[in-house]
Amino acid sequence: MRESIGLYLHFPFCRRRCYYCSFVSTENREQDIPVYLECLKREISNHSGRFHLKSIYFGGGTPSLMTAGQFAELFDCIGQAFTIDKQAEITVEMNPGMLTSGYMEDLRNCGVNRLSIGVQSLNDDELGLLGRLHTASEALAAFRTACRSGFDNINMDLIYGLPGQGIETWEKTLNLAASLGPRHLSLYCLSLEATAILAGQIEAGILPPLDPDMAAGQYELAEAMLDGYGYRHYEISNWAKPGYECRHNLSCWLMEPYLGLGVAASSYLEKHRRTNVACLDEYIYLVCSGAAMLIETDEETGCDLQxxxxxxxxxxxxxxxxxxxxxxxxxxxxxxxxxxxxxxxxxxxxxxxxxxxxxxxxxxxxxxxxxxxxxxxxxxx
Ligand code: SF4
Known part of the structure; x- marks a missing residue:
C-alpha cells in the first residue's frame, strides 16, 4: 500500500533577488531552468511507485517563471511516478507582473487548484523598498486575472514590520487585500539575515531599524481587522476563510510525512528529516552524475526532539x-x-x-x- 504524503517541489529561480530575501533562490540564471527541471524529473522518478499524494506544493523562488509547457511535463512525470488523490490540493507560488489569463488557464488545465501570490504590499513605495519587481496595481491585476481564470482558492502573502512602515500604510494594504476576498492570507513579519540588502541599508543608517513594537501593533491590528472580514486565524501567520486552510502546510505542522524534491528541499519521512544540498550547481552536478545521495543533512528526530x-x-x-x-x-x-x-x-x-x-x-x-x-x-x- 502506498504511503499517503504531501509533495513539495522547490524552484530556485527568480528574475531578481528581493532586498530582504533569505530563501534559496538565484537571479540571472534562467538559462539553467531546463536542466534543473530535468534533474527534478530524475528525482521524482527515483521515488516511483512509493507514494500517494494528498497535496503538491510548488515553492520557490518563483515557480511561475516556468512555462505552462514545463509545468505540463512535470505533471506528466509526477503522474507516472505517484498516484494523486482526486481531491489533492495543488498549489503554485507566483509573483505578480508576469501573469496572463492564458497562462493561468493552462495551469488550471494541468490540475493546479490553488495559487499563492507574493503580493507583499499594496503600496508602491514599500514594494520599492523591498526590491520587488511589481507594482501594487500589477498585484491587484494578478489577483483579478487569477479569479477570472477560474481560481477560487487564492492566497496572498503580505509582509509587515518594514523599516519606517507606519500603522496607517499597513492598515491600507490589509484593508485593500481583505476587501478583495482572497480565501487565504499569509502575513509575515519582516526578519532579516545579515546578508540581506535591507540589513546592510539599516546597518549603514540609510533606513531606520526594525521596530518590534510597531510590528506587534501591526499584528494585533491584523488580528482584529481580519476577524471582521470573516477570516479565521488558524495558524500564527495564517488566516483563511472557513474551509480554505492550506492543507499542505497543515499537514506539515501536524508532522505528517512529506517528500521535498529539488535543491535545498526538506523531507520528513520515517521520522527522518532530510535536506537536499543547498547549492544549485552541486545539486545539478549530483543529479546529472547519477549520485544516489543528494542529502546534505539527515537527522533522525530522536524521541525528545521529535x-x-x-x-x-x-x-x-x-x-x-x-x-x-x-x-x-x-x-x-x-x-x-x-x-x-x-x-x-x-x-x-x-x-x-x-x-x-x-x-x-x-x-x-x-x-x-x-x-x-x-x-x-x-x-x-
Ligand atoms: S521572489 Fe521570493 S524567493 Fe525570489 S528573491 Fe524575492 S523573496 Fe526571494
Whole structure:
C-alpha cells in the first residue's frame, strides 16, 4: 500500500533577488531552468511507485517563471511516478507582473487548484523598498486575472514590520487585500539575515531599524481587522476563510510525512528529516552524475526532539496541542512531561490550558519564540 504524503517541489529561480530575501533562490540564471527541471524529473522518478499524494506544493523562488509547457511535463512525470488523490490540493507560488489569463488557464488545465501570490504590499513605495519587481496595481491585476481564470482558492502573502512602515500604510494594504476576498492570507513579519540588502541599508543608517513594537501593533491590528472580514486565524501567520486552510502546510505542522524534491528541499519521512544540498550547481552536478545521495543533512528526530518539534508546530495552530493525541502517539503524559514549562508559561500569560488542549494566548502568539524554545531538549555541549 502506498504511503499517503504531501509533495513539495522547490524552484530556485527568480528574475531578481528581493532586498530582504533569505530563501534559496538565484537571479540571472534562467538559462539553467531546463536542466534543473530535468534533474527534478530524475528525482521524482527515483521515488516511483512509493507514494500517494494528498497535496503538491510548488515553492520557490518563483515557480511561475516556468512555462505552462514545463509545468505540463512535470505533471506528466509526477503522474507516472505517484498516484494523486482526486481531491489533492495543488498549489503554485507566483509573483505578480508576469501573469496572463492564458497562462493561468493552462495551469488550471494541468490540475493546479490553488495559487499563492507574493503580493507583499499594496503600496508602491514599500514594494520599492523591498526590491520587488511589481507594482501594487500589477498585484491587484494578478489577483483579478487569477479569479477570472477560474481560481477560487487564492492566497496572498503580505509582509509587515518594514523599516519606517507606519500603522496607517499597513492598515491600507490589509484593508485593500481583505476587501478583495482572497480565501487565504499569509502575513509575515519582516526578519532579516545579515546578508540581506535591507540589513546592510539599516546597518549603514540609510533606513531606520526594525521596530518590534510597531510590528506587534501591526499584528494585533491584523488580528482584529481580519476577524471582521470573516477570516479565521488558524495558524500564527495564517488566516483563511472557513474551509480554505492550506492543507499542505497543515499537514506539515501536524508532522505528517512529506517528500521535498529539488535543491535545498526538506523531507520528513520515517521520522527522518532530510535536506537536499543547498547549492544549485552541486545539486545539478549530483543529479546529472547519477549520485544516489543528494542529502546534505539527515537527522533522525530522536524521541525528545521529535516530541518538542511536534508540540511547537501544534502550538502554532489555533486549536493548539491536543493532549490526548500526544499522550496516545508518544506514550507519555504531556502535562507531566512538560509540567515546569507549562506552569511557567501559563503564569506568564503565554499559554492557555483547556481541558483537552494547550494553546497560545493572544500574547503567546505575539511572543511565540519565547514559548517555543522552552520545549526544546537541552543540546549536548
Ligand atoms: S521572489 Fe521570493 S524567493 Fe525570489 S528573491 Fe524575492 S523573496 Fe526571494
Amino acid at each position: 516530541l518538542a518539534e511536534a508540540v511547537i508546530l501544534a502550538l502554532r495552530l489555533e486549536n493548539g496541542a491536543d493532549i490526548a493525541r500526544f499522550n496516545r502517539e508518544y506514550g507519555i503524559d504531556l502535562l507531566k512531561h512538560y509540567s515546569c514549562q507549562i506552569s511557567e508559561l501559563v503564569d506568564l500569560g503565554l499559554l492557555s490550558r483547556k481541558e483537552n488542549s494547550l494553546s497560545l494566548t493572544p500574547k503567546g502568539r505575539l511572543l511565540g519564540n519565547e514559548v517555543f524554545w522552552r520545549f526544546l531538549p537541552e543540546q549536548p555541549s
